[in-house]
Amino acid sequence: MVNQREIFLRQAIDLAVDNVRRGLGGPFGALVVKGGEVIATGTNQVTGSNDPTAHAEVVAIRAACQKIGLFQLDGCEIYTSCEPCPMCLGAIYWARVKAFYFAANKDDAARGQFDDSFIYSELNKAIEGRTIPGYRLLAEEGFRPFDEWLKSQSKVPY
Amino acid sequence: MVNQREIFLRQAIDLAVDNVRRGLGGPFGALVVKGGEVIATGTNQVTGSNDPTAHAEVVAIRAACQKIGLFQLDGCEIYTSCEPCPMCLGAIYWARVKAFYFAANKDDAARGQFDDSFIYSELNKAIEGRTIPGYRLLAEEGFRPFDEWLKSQSKVPY
Numbered sequence: 676m677v678n679q680r681e682i683f684l685r686q687a688i689d690l691a692v693d694n695v696r697r698g699l700g701g702p703f704g705a706l707v708v709k710g711g712e713v714i715a716t717g718t719n720q721v722t723g724s725n726d727p728t729a730h731a732e733v734v735a736i737r738a739a740c741q742k743i744g745l746f747q748l749d750g751c752e753i754y755t756s757c758e759p760c761p762m763c764l765g766a767i768y769w770a771r772v773k774a775f776y777f778a779a780n781k782d783d784a785a786r787g788q789f790d791d792s793f794i795y796s797e798l799n800k801a802i803e804g805r806t807i808p809g810y811r812l813l814a815e816e817g818f819r820p821f822d823e824w825l826k827s828q829s830k831v832p833y
Numbered sequence: 834m835v836n837q838r839e840i841f842l843r844q845a846i847d848l849a850v851d852n853v854r855r856g857l858g859g860p861f862g863a864l865v866v867k868g869g870e871v872i873a874t875g876t877n878q879v880t881g882s883n884d885p886t887a888h889a890e891v892v893a894i895r896a897a898c899q900k901i902g903l904f905q906l907d908g909c910e911i912y913t914s915c916e917p918c919p920m921c922l923g924a925i926y927w928a929r930v931k932a933f934y935f936a937a938n939k940d941d942a943a944r945g946q947f948d949d950s951f952i953y954s955e956l957n958k959a960i961e962g963r964t965i966p967g968y969r970l971l972a973e974e975g976f977r978p979f980d981e982w983l984k985s986q987s988k989v990p991y
Binding site for chain 2: 701721728777807810820833
């Protein structure tokens with residue numbers, strides 16, 4: 676029996692392999708699917724486009740949103756050759772897709788010389804004690820933008 | 834005594850307030866600083882540009898990389914009006930900046946009606962049991978792109 680999900684996921688894997696062969700970026704590919712149809716694809720373009728955020732999932736989400744003219748992807752699924760890193764997982768939440776499917780996991784990514792697993796482990800440390808530390812300043816003033824937001828009559832929530 | 838870090842961070846907060854007043858997007862602003870100079874700024878453009886990944890930090894990182902023509906921001910610092918969400922924190926790691934500074938935290942963001950804290954809490958759940966679940970398929974085939982990557986002679990690692 677044909678498994679449509681495996682067919683989509685294999686397509687994402689093929690995009691990833693092809694991206695390496697063509698020297699365009701890292702070994703990652705992704706699709707956005709809605710109602711059984713591929714509405715956008717993405718491949719890793721970090722080195723090719725000088726954009727550290729151009730991971731396959733981010734590229735595919737951005738392309739899908741441009742295509743449908745919306746800032747969310749309600750009802751869509753994502754198929755990605757590798758388990759999303761924290762950045763891409765965050766993007767998946769903000770895009771509000773329904774679910775995602777992946778083949779390789781973050782341990783495979785580590786064997787492939789990528790930092791996904793390392794970044795996940797950093798999230799469990801105190802923010803000031805991480806390899807890239809974060810420091811909080813001006814805590815009081817920091818709420819000013821939210822005050823402005825909460826009182827805005829013309830805001831578009833997301 | 835003038836605290837240069839507070840001056841940069843206040844500039845990020847001002848960008849965030851201005852972004853709401855001008856109706857361009859959410860209440861977030863960020864700067865990329867290198868050697869004491871602002872090399873790029875970013876504001877939230879999610880709703881204005883139909884791009885759920887266009888958070889202030891991501892926009893600033895992309896702009897800084899385009900400006901310097903590199904896919905990493907070694908030696909740079911990020912100043913952001915609010916603690917980075919998991920997507921932006923991931924972007925910060927991939928950009929390999931030195932450190933970041935923030936004013937509001939994820940609890941403030943929750944009071945401002947944003948999901949940052951919720952997404953962080955999702956990361957602690959099993960991947961299949963999250964609000965947006967992830968499912969692994971084709972685990973064996975999933976390593977094909979990394980095989981291709983590891984044997985590639987022309988790859989640009991990042």
